[in-house]
Amino acid sequence: MIQYLIRRILVFIPMLFALTVIVFALMQAAPGDPFSQKMDPNIDRAVYEKQREALGLNDPIHEQYLRWVGNAIKGDFGDSLIYKGRTVADLIAERFSNTINLGIMTLLITIIVSIPIGIYSARHPYTPLDYGATTFGFLGLATPNFFFGLLAIYVLSIQLGWLPSHGTVSKPGIEGFELFIDKIRHLILPSLTLGLAGTASYMRYMRSEVLDVLGSDYIRTARAKGMTENTVLYKHTLRNALIPIITLLGFEVGILLGGAVITEGVFQFPGLGTLFITSIGNRDYPVIMAINLMLGFFVLLGNLLADIFYSIVDPRIRYD
Amino acid sequence: MTQNTLLDVKGLKTYFYLEGKKVAKAVDGVDFTVNPGETVALVGESGSGKSITSLSIMKLVGKPGKIEEGQILFNGKDLVSLSDKQMTTVRGREIGMIFQEPMTALNPVFTIGNQIKETLIRHKKISKQEAERKAIELLKLVGFPRAEETMKEYPHQLSGGMRQRAMIAIAISCDPKLLIADEPTTALDVTIQAQILDLMDEMKKKFNMAVLLITHDLGVVAEYAEKVMVMYGGQIVEQTTVENLFLNPKHPYTSGLLESLPSLDKDVERLGAIKGMVPAAHEFPSGCRFSDRCPHVMDKCRVANPELVTVEPGHNVRCYLYE
Numbered sequence: 001m002i003q004y005l006i007r008r009i010l011v012f013i014p015m016l017f018a019l020t021v022i023v024f025a026l027m028q029a030a031p032g033d034p035f036s037q038k039m040d041p042n043i044d045r046a047v048y049e050k051q052r053e054a055l056g057l058n059d060p061i062h063e064q065y066l067r068w069v070g071n072a073i074k075g076d077f078g079d080s081l082i083y084k085g086r087t088v089a090d091l092i093a094e095r096f097s098n099t100i101n102l103g104i105m106t107l108l109i110t111i112i113v114s115i116p117i118g119i120y121s122a123r124h125p126y127t128p129l130d131y132g133a134t135t136f137g138f139l140g141l142a143t144p145n146f147f148f149g150l151l152a153i154y155v156l157s158i159q160l161g162w163l164p165s166h167g168t169v170s171k172p173g174i175e176g177f178e179l180f181i182d183k184i185r186h187l188i189l190p191s192l193t194l195g196l197a198g199t200a201s202y203m204r205y206m207r208s209e210v211l212d213v214l215g216s217d218y219i220r221t222a223r224a225k226g227m228t229e230n231t232v233l234y235k236h237t238l239r240n241a242l243i244p245i246i247t248l249l250g251f252e253v254g255i256l257l258g259g260a261v262i263t264e265g266v267f268q269f270p271g272l273g274t275l276f277i278t279s280i281g282n283r284d285y286p287v288i289m290a291i292n293l294m295l296g297f298f299v300l301l302g303n304l305l306a307d308i309f310y311s312i313v314d315p316r317i318r319y320d
Numbered sequence: 321m322t323q324n325t326l327l328d329v330k331g332l333k334t335y336f337y338l339e340g341k342k343v344a345k346a347v348d349g350v351d352f353t354v355n356p357g358e359t360v361a362l363v364g365e366s367g368s369g370k371s372i373t374s375l376s377i378m379k380l381v382g383k384p385g386k387i388e389e390g391q392i393l394f395n396g397k398d399l400v401s402l403s404d405k406q407m408t409t410v411r412g413r414e415i416g417m418i419f420q421e422p423m424t425a426l427n428p429v430f431t432i433g434n435q436i437k438e439t440l441i442r443h444k445k446i447s448k449q450e451a452e453r454k455a456i457e458l459l460k461l462v463g464f465p466r467a468e469e470t471m472k473e474y475p476h477q478l479s480g481g482m483r484q485r486a487m488i489a490i491a492i493s494c495d496p497k498l499l500i501a502d503e504p505t506t507a508l509d510v511t512i513q514a515q516i517l518d519l520m521d522e523m524k525k526k527f528n529m530a531v532l533l534i535t536h537d538l539g540v541v542a543e544y545a546e547k548v549m550v551m552y553g554g555q556i557v558e559q560t561t562v563e564n565l566f567l568n569p570k571h572p573y574t575s576g577l578l579e580s581l582p583s584l585d586k587d588v589e590r591l592g593a594i595k596g597m598v599p600a601a602h603e604f605p606s607g608c609r610f611s612d613r614c615p616h617v618m619d620k621c622r623v624a625n626p627e628l629v630t631v632e633p634g635h636n637v638r639c640y641l642y643e
Contacts, residue, residue: 215382217424223380224419225439225490226412229404235438239429315474316428 001311008307012300019296020072023289024065032283033057055081068289077290082282088290091275098168099271101183102264103256105191110198110252115245118206123233125211133203140200149193149266156189163189166268190267194260198252202245209241216240243314250306254299325393326530327354327377327498332390334369334376336601344601346372346385348554351628356497359524359531361545361562363538363577367598369554370534371420374500377532378417379407395497413443416491416529420503422483426475432459432486433471436493443494458489462519481512485519492523499524502534517544538581542566550574553609554601556628560635570637572614608640616641 035048052058056067071078077088121130157165164170168186169179213219214237222236264273272291279287311317334347347369354360362370375381377392379399392399399410411417419425426435436455440446446454452471459467462485475483484504491499501520505513521544524531533545541548541562548565550558550573558571569575579592596613599605605612607622614621621640628638 217419217421218427220380221419221425221487221490222427224378224411224417226408226410226442227438228408228442231438231442236427236430240427243429314429315431316476 004311005308008304012304015300016297019300020069020293021065023292023296024068026292027285027289028061028064030283072290072293078286080284080287082279082284082287088286091287092272092290092294095270095272095275098269099257099273101168101187102190102194102260102269102271103253105184105187106195106198106256107249107252109191110195110202111249113195114199114202115206118203119210119233119238121203121207122210122214125207130207133207137200137204140196143196145193145196145260145262146266148196149189149263152189152193153266165189168270190260190263190269193266194256194263202248205245205248206241209244210237213237213240239313243310246309246313247306250302250304250309251299252302253305254295254302257298257302324356325353326356326358326395327532328391328393329353329373329377330391330393332373332376332392333388334372334381334385335388336385338384338602342602345554345604346601347376350390350551350554350556352549352556352559354498354530354532356530357524357528358547359521359533359545361533361535361541361548362551363535363541363548364551365536365598367601368551369601370551371502372554373551374417374502374532374534377500378411378415379404380411409443412439412491412496413494414496415498415500416494416496417500417502418484418487418491418504420506422480422487422507425487426483428475431472431474432478436471436486436490439490439493454493455489458493459486462486462489462492462523463515480508481516484508484512484516488516488519488523492527492529495527496529498530498532500532500534503536504533505540506536513540520544538566538577550577553599553604555609555625555638556636557610557638558636559628564635568635570631570635570642571610571639572616572641573610576613576615608638 033052035051049058056064059067068078075089077092080086080088080091083091117133121133124130153165156162164186169182170186174182219232219236222232227236260271261273261277263269264271265277268274272294275287276291278284279291329350329352332347332350333345336344336346338344350369350373352360362373364370372381372385376387377394377399379387379402381387387400390400394410394414399407402410426432433452433455436458437448437451440451440454441448444451444454456467456471459470464470464482464485470478470486475486478486499520504520505516508516517540520531523529531544533540535541545562548560548562549556550565550571552573558565558569558574565574566578569578573594576592576594580594582591594613599609599612605622607620608614608617608625611617611621618640626638626640626643628636629643630636631642
């Protein structure tokens with residue numbers, strides 16, 4: 001197990017390297033530079049070239065790459081080209097805790113809602129509640145994020161006034177438990193919106209997995225041994241049904257940590273997603289590259305987590 | 321019916337309700353008895369209803385199947401009338417069962433030890449340490465020399481034959497009075513088959529269990545069973561002792577099965593075969609269910625299904641040739 005982990009983490013390194021090459025190459029391939037559309041067209045060409053030279057944009061590509069990677073390893077992603085005087089690391093750190101909170105909340109809602117409903121649906125298939133869950137599942141998958149977000153704001157925030165519609169805190173100066181509750185209240189609508197599709201699809205996955213496992217030979221064996229229905233369900237079935245779900249959740253972690261561009265936009269939520277979009281608009285290369293690298297890193301990390309959990313729940317996948 | 325009958329199945333009917341209001345009569349009026357310590361074989365082709373009969377006894381027939389009628393008296397109490405919850409104290413404790421597919425019959429994510437111990441703890445109400453000790457003892461009994469290590473192994477680490485041994489250990493762990501073996505060796509190599517059957521026979525003698533052996537292998541029947549029932553189309557078509565079945569088969573279906581076996585005594589170019597296929601349970605022919613495949617079919621065979629009649633003491637046949 002330890003050996004497998006070490007090997008699995010070692011594979012991480014070449015993948016990270018490939019990731020940096022791709023991120024860098026994509027950025028180089030994109031047309032324009034930070035001055036595009038921002039510069040007075042009448043400005044002297046020489047001044048423009050001097051600025052490019054100062055930012056290192058005229059250096060040979062491999063030098064630019066090595067400089068970037070070298071600094072990135074040290075955690076230094078350079079300064080933002082747009083937000084004067086702020087480092088990229090600083091900008092990202094400021095947004096990242098918000099994104100993490102949103103991600104955790106979304107994941108919690110997804111798991112807490114989808115897994116019990118999925119199990120219920122599988123145990124009582126073709127009952128009214130199962131049909132209800134199925135209908136919700138398809139609606140949830142079919143509803144676009146921005147639409148559900150706006151609907152939620154309109155109904156729960158504007159009409160009923162139950163929850164705040166935007167931001168992460170309502171007013172400065174609160175702290176302690178009050179701040180915690182306030183943050184949670186601000187997270188509910190965005191995470192519901194962000195988790196809608198995931199909840200719907202995990203519910204469907206769970207239903208089909210549990211149904212599948214309940215029909216398997218070893219469940220018949222468990223029943224033939226005289227196991228009670230609860231043991232059959234919560235011991236023998238659940239462990240097996242969760243194997244594929246855990247893999248999917250690993251990917252989900254990667255996706256959620258990368259931020260949710262549309263949902264964050266709808267709720268004016270200051271997370272990585274909104275920073276990413278603004279930076280692309282501004283051609284703020286250092287920020288874009290850093291976020292890109294992070295997104296890739298989190299996908300890899302999610303995969304690693306999925307593999308680790310996978311090998312914990314399924315003894316057939318212990319490679320040692 | 322003697323006082324000490326262990327299992328007495330009376331008029332068992334298990335139907336499956338298919339889409340479009342079709343009803344598959346998978347088991348359609350089956351009667352038989354098993355005495356303590358006796359091996360009774362239930363023989364038939366795939367689709368004859370033998371597995372559903374065995375699952376009905378355990379009340380493990382899933383939807384859309386249902387025990388429609390009949391009684392299953394086990395030690396005098398009717399299993400059909402028991403609730404699901406009451407059945408969980410019969411299964412595993414009083415009736416053990418092993419299945420056809422050892423590769424999939426054990427839960428892949430739990431150790432062999434865990435799966436044996438859980439049965440012991442459930443039924444015997446013993447401590448974990450005691451269950452551990454008993455499980456190791458059971459594994460040694462069914463032929464695991466390194467039982468302590470096997471306890472910690474997962475099903476995928478064992479071969480098919482070893483898994484079936486582990487299944488036997490689970491099935492006999494609580495000293496059941498009846499062991500139902502549903503084609504226990506079908507999925508195994510021929511060499512392993514004999515080992516597993518010998519092991520079952522040994523356990524049967526050691527613990528004085530009765531065995532209901534479901535098989536399509538007449539060779540296995542000849543070797544291990546005392547009484548035999550031949551099933552066809554959800555019904556018993558012939559019921560007798562093993563000697564009688566081989567020396568004096570009455571039903572054309574039984575004769576057909578026996579002719580399809582290779583024999584050292586006879587010199588034949590080509591083995592016999594019963595033409596056609598077992599009809600699906602929702603499209604039996606009217607009249608005798610074997611009529612479409614029977615070499616001796618008569619007009620009346622196509623009109624009504626014959627009754628199971630006694631042709632000589634202890635020998636019942638469902639055929640108009642003997643009425």
